[in-house]
Amino acid sequence: MRLATLDASAQPGKRDGMLVVVSPDGGHFAPAPVKTLQEALDNWAAVAPRLAAIGDFPQPLDPARLAAPLPRAWQWLDGSAFACHGELMDKVLGVVPEKSDRPLMYQGVSSHFYGPHDDVRFPGEEFGIDFEGEFGVIVDAVPMGTSAAEAMAHIRLIVQINDWSLRKLAGPEMKTGFGWVQAKPPCSMAPFAVTPDELGSVWADGRVCADLLVDWNGRRFGAANGAPMGHGFHELVAHAAATRDLVAGTVIGSGTVSNPNYREIGSSCIAERRGIEIVDHGAPRTDFMAFGDTVRMEGRLPDGRSPFGVIEQKVVKA
């Protein structure tokens, strides 16, 4: 099952948009029997079968009308589960945090997720504007103390995310020990939130084993695969739920998708390429984004399908 949200933010009180069920070919939709994705997640066991039973998709889907599938969430917790990404980031940010076997995670802004075609607003180019291609999951209510094994069943939907970052602010914020606030503006989501069964064997051991194709200004920049996460999403969910109940609709991210053969396949963020350049040449050569730049991201399955649809956005001055 694939779900999307029609943007209705121009109407008062409609910031959560209008939930729709999307046809298998992604070209049509049917209105959902509940208003919003949050409402569906609040009562998933009862609502999901009603959504899945829809087989007639009468209306053509215009991608330009889509908001993020979850336009806002009560909680967004982002991991950093790809080890080779972390090693390069230490070089770029000039911060080498203490390493451990525990998942890395911070809480970010969740009161707004950009839709897949929205222009993305930043206060200035001088802060080092960067994209970060990720996969993410959305859970139903997860009680405090849920184990990783138990957490798997709470993963109801899988999404594709661009975790926008301001790199020049990231290092100084890390050095405070308080983590990121200014360095992490709102994220973007690809059009479709999908149930795990949509991915078949690509959803394995709590990992999205799909390629994430990233194009910057129309040129391929990266094509890393989601398989080599050091911790699966179920482990990230359990980590997040260790000392708090997770509200239904909590979004949990993988961190930048990255593979050890990054020199061949490229990267899902600019900072990582700059890290490679520091290793290879002693200094970075690739600049961060400029206003007017575009980024396109598409998760692609081995059979060629794009279950999450495409993020295609332009960076603009706020």
Add this chain to the structure above:
Amino acid sequence: MRLATLDASAQPGKRDGMLVVVSPDGGHFAPAPVKTLQEALDNWAAVAPRLAAIGDFPQPLDPARLAAPLPRAWQWLDGSAFACHGELMDKVLGVVPEKSDRPLMYQGVSSHFYGPHDDVRFPGEEFGIDFEGEFGVIVDAVPMGTSAAEAMAHIRLIVQINDWSLRKLAGPEMKTGFGWVQAKPPCSMAPFAVTPDELGSVWADGRVCADLLVDWNGRRFGAANGAPMGHGFHELVAHAAATRDLVAGTVIGSGTVSNPNYREIGSSCIAERRGIEIVDHGAPRTDFMAFGDTVRMEGRLPDGRSPFGVIEQKVVKA
């Protein structure tokens, strides 16, 4: 004007409770003309005058029926604006972050704030359960790039908060550079959210210059004053809004209220006292909280009034 929220969480779809306007003596209330505090904040300019016009408070207020004034928020950003608190915490947590003139801030869980009399659930005593007495503000919508001077007018309500912390998890999370997730379970709020004018001259330069009386298991533990914040709340709001729009209903905290004469007046959290003991005796002598312990917090004005009401809670096993 003082606002409170009646707990209605037992009813489906009523997690935001029912907004009421509270009488000057705190003993009675009138139902508000909008359902929830979030709804009021979403349209504050139009709603606030209607709330302020209420002068008849027909119903007796039972403190046991109260939720947090904002039972959940789209965003909670907590500062650490009292310098003498930070210096002691460095000793307790074994982490000495890089110092700067910029505000310290992290984003915490906002999907639930405990009501003032709720039992507070933790997974175990071994994590170092601690209270943190704070003041906080609630803003209406703040556009990205708002200056500190402009931010003052966006501060619509002032609240009193207990930012519950698990100290044994705090140091290791700081060392990752990602900040706190497990170390910061949900906070509690005192019964009443008040407009700045309620505080008179006690609201000065973006600071709540009131004493925060903290009692642990019935004994006075601290009575620090909110005046000596290194950055005022308007500066914290501007810091938070530097790279993101702040959604209406964003809550921003002061961090633990602390005064340089902490040896005389005590502390607003246990960790700070442990820091003093480390300085004075080489090791901490005061244990963290045990299940069954209680904490009481009350902001008190020079004229004896308690504008925020009283937090009085027990710590229990989840």
